[in-house]
Amino acid sequence: MSVFEIIRFAFRGLFINRLRTALTTLGIMIGVASVIILLAVGNGSSKAIQSSLDRLGTNSLQVRSGGGGFGFRARASANTQKPLTILDTVALTDKTQAPDIKQVAPIASTNGTCVVGTNTSTPSTFYGTWPSYYEASNTSIQSGSYFTNDDVTQARRVALIGQTTATALFGTASPIGQTMRCSGIQFTVIGLTAVKGSSGFQDGDSLVLIPITTMENTITGNQPLTDILVEATKSTTATAAQTELTAILDARHGITGRKTADFSVFNQASLLSTASSSSQTFTTLLGMVAAISLLVGGIGITNIMLVTVIERTREIGIRKAIGAPKSAILTQFLIEATILSLLGGILGVIAGFVGSHFTIYGTKPVIVPASVFLAFGVSILIGVFFGGYPASRAASLRPIEALRYE
Amino acid sequence: MAEAVEAVDSVVDKQPVIEVQNAIKRYGVGDASIFALNGVSLSIEAGEYVAIMGPSGSGKSTLMNIIGALDIMTSGKYFLDGIEISSMDENHLAIVRGRKIGFIFQSFNLIPRTSALANVELPMAYQGVKPKERRERAMVALDVVGLGDRVNHEPTELSGGQQQRVAVARALATRPALLLADEPTGALDSKSTGDLLDLFDQINAAGRTVVVITHELDVAHRAKRIIRMRDGKIVGDEINKERVA
Numbered sequence: 223m224s225v226f227e228i229i230r231f232a233f234r235g236l237f238i239n240r241l242r243t244a245l246t247t248l249g250i251m252i253g254v255a256s257v258i259i260l261l262a263v264g265n266g267s268s269k270a271i272q273s274s275l276d277r278l279g280t281n282s283l284q285v286r287s288g289g290g291g292f293g294f295r296a297r298a299s300a301n302t303q304k305p306l307t308i309l310d311t312v313a314l315t316d317k318t319q320a321p322d323i324k325q326v327a328p329i330a331s332t333n334g335t336c337v338v339g340t341n342t343s344t345p346s347t348f349y350g351t352w353p354s355y356y357e358a359s360n361t362s363i364q365s366g367s368y369f370t371n372d373d374v375t376q377a378r379r380v381a382l383i384g385q386t387t388a389t390a391l392f393g394t395a396s397p398i399g400q401t402m403r404c405s406g407i408q409f410t411v412i413g414l415t416a417v418k419g420s421s422g423f424q425d426g427d428s429l430v431l432i433p434i435t436t437m438e439n440t441i442t443g444n445q446p447l448t449d450i451l452v453e454a455t456k457s458t459t460a461t462a463a464q465t466e467l468t469a470i471l472d473a474r475h476g477i478t479g480r481k482t483a484d485f486s487v488f489n490q491a492s493l494l495s496t497a498s499s500s501s502q503t504f505t506t507l508l509g510m511v512a513a514i515s516l517l518v519g520g521i522g523i524t525n526i527m528l529v530t531v532i533e534r535t536r537e538i539g540i541r542k543a544i545g546a547p548k549s550a551i552l553t554q555f556l557i558e559a560t561i562l563s564l565l566g567g568i569l570g571v572i573a574g575f576v577g578s579h580f581t582i583y584g585t586k587p588v589i590v591p592a593s594v595f596l597a598f599g600v601s602i603l604i605g606v607f608f609g610g611y612p613a614s615r616a617a618s619l620r621p622i623e624a625l626r627y628e
Numbered sequence: 629m630a631e632a633v634e635a636v637d638s639v640v641d642k643q644p645v646i647e648v649q650n651a652i653k654r655y656g657v658g659d660a661s662i663f664a665l666n667g668v669s670l671s672i673e674a675g676e677y678v679a680i681m682g683p684s685g686s687g688k689s690t691l692m693n694i695i696g697a698l699d700i701m702t703s704g705k706y707f708l709d710g711i712e713i714s715s716m717d718e719n720h721l722a723i724v725r726g727r728k729i730g731f732i733f734q735s736f737n738l739i740p741r742t743s744a745l746a747n748v749e750l751p752m753a754y755q756g757v758k759p760k761e762r763r764e765r766a767m768v769a770l771d772v773v774g775l776g777d778r779v780n781h782e783p784t785e786l787s788g789g790q791q792q793r794v795a796v797a798r799a800l801a802t803r804p805a806l807l808l809a810d811e812p813t814g815a816l817d818s819k820s821t822g823d824l825l826d827l828f829d830q831i832n833a834a835g836r837t838v839v840v841i842t843h844e845l846d847v848a849h850r851a852k853r854i855i856r857m858r859d860g861k862i863v864g865d866e867i868n869k870e871r872v873a
């Protein structure tokens with residue numbers, strides 16, 4: 223009795239019971255595929271959070287008017303609070319008082335609509351700032367050029383625009399050198415920023431950046447700053463930079479305790495750790511769901527294998543009566559179980575890869591290689607072990623007992 | 629047809645095919661135990677045609693299971709074709725069954741959803757006979773039982789008589805020392821019964837040892853020797869004068 227012969231028997235056994243074979247394979251397939259896809263979704267979403275935070279820059283800090291957030295308290299003390307000004311910004315560049323601050327950029331923001339001919343676009347971000355903003359906010363140019371310090375001092379009417387805004391206003395044509403009217407003022411587009419992608423609910427490419435002086439002179443007047451963007455020298459010095467800038471601004475604004483503070487500081491690094499820990503929780507949760515579905519798949523295999531062996535006890539008896547040794551029976555059933563779980567596992571991996579190509583609830587799944595091996599390995603192990611156990615029990619039966627079985 | 633039977637036949641020795649010495653099979657323990665076989669001794673020579681008769685509970689099925697190496701006895705010795713098998717383990721018994729014994733059961737016991745040809749080939753496959761030779765021998769055996777035109781039919785597509793003939797072909801194809809039939813006609817109509825018993829006659833005429841376990845008198849009377857059992861003991865062992873001149 224050659225192994226090849228036994229493999230042939232196993233295939234015939236599976237072929238004869240086509241429906242059962244198909245259903246068992248399906249069960250394993252779903253188990254394996256769901257592990258791969260769910261973990262890929264978890265991984266993908268944590269990757270997405272990570273990359274959108276990376277875009278913000280982990281070593282950047284944001285100073286905003288109002289104490290302890292944007293809530294009630296800020297508004298309640300509105301009459302006593304001092305606004306953030308360009309002078310505050312300049313004070314933060316003091317290298318002796320703030321050695322951990324690399325650079326500082328003021329942000330004045332406004333809402334406005336830009337028009338080119340009949341095309342209009344309302345950028346979600348319309349900032350007036352100066353050149354250190356680029357590095358502090360990870361903004362780079364795809365084509366054209368940045369506006370310079372000279373443009374700021376001269377208050378030139380030049381603008382950098384994002385991809386979304388460019389497409390809305392100029393279509394596929396190059397926007398460089400073109401003019402547009404924003405809030406009624408004419409600007410020359412000198413640069414197109416590289417794609418930023420969306421972070422959360424905001425489209426990072428719906429963007430217009432102009433020199434802060436131009437904005438104050440032409441659109442907003444002498445309005446306080448919305449934010450001051452501060453870049454620490456390194457991501458590890460972000461906390462030190464925060465302490466330094468708080469001290470400087472406290473002195474300038476006459477703040478004695480945090481309760482009376484009229485500004486607040488947002489640290490991207492702490493935001494990052496919060497976000498990554500919550501995405502970790504999410505992935506763990508998905509992983510647990512996936513593990514349960516694999517377990518259920520495994521129980522399914524076990525059940526089918528048990529039923530298969532019990533249903534075929536009589537056949538096993540016949541085979542033994544006409545001279546099949548225990549090893550031949552055991553091998554046949556083990557091979558059947560292996561083929562089933564192998565087939566289900568392979569199909570599950572394929573389904574997992576295919577399924578991971580689709581965007582699921584706005585998340586682009588990223589396959590975790592370990593999950594593929596884990597799911598595949600576990601399904602085979604379950605198949606062989608739980609297929610092997612009832613098979614060995616049946617193969618050990620005396621033929622007379624197996625034959626009597628109805 | 630007789631030539632065809634000889635074609636699947638092998639050399640038959642003149643030593644006892646079956647030698648059972650003081651076989652005891654006990655079920656249960658202590659006072660509650662029952663002796664299914666209570667000291668049975670039996671010797672069957674090569675080429676004999678033996679019927680084992682008896683009412684239900686006489687122990688004839690137990691004896692058949694022991695002779696067929698399907699079950700082990702509590703005590704006693706059993707030599708099949710000169711080999712002592714009463715001390716063998718299940719794995720060796722399987723090999724002995726495959727090589728020495730051709731079984732015919734009351735309920736046919738064909739593998740379901742498998743063609744007649746594949747069923748006949750199966751025991752040879754377990755013995756390691758090469759596929760080509762196996763196919764040829766299976767075709768010859770199916771020809772012998774008159775099913776040469778139905779080799780690709782599955783059991784459910786065959787009548788009871790035809791299924792039993794497939795089982796006979798399966799038993800013959802391995803060229804066993806002993807053809808062992810357990811109530812072979814129990815599930816057949818009288819026409820099929822007649823055909824099957826004719827087939828047994830031919831097989832025996834070709835020199836094969838045939839042992840039939842039955843409770844039907846007319847089946848038993850086709851044999852050349854009739855052994856009667858009652859309460860786990862042999863109570864009669866005689867030559868059938870109708871058949872042996």
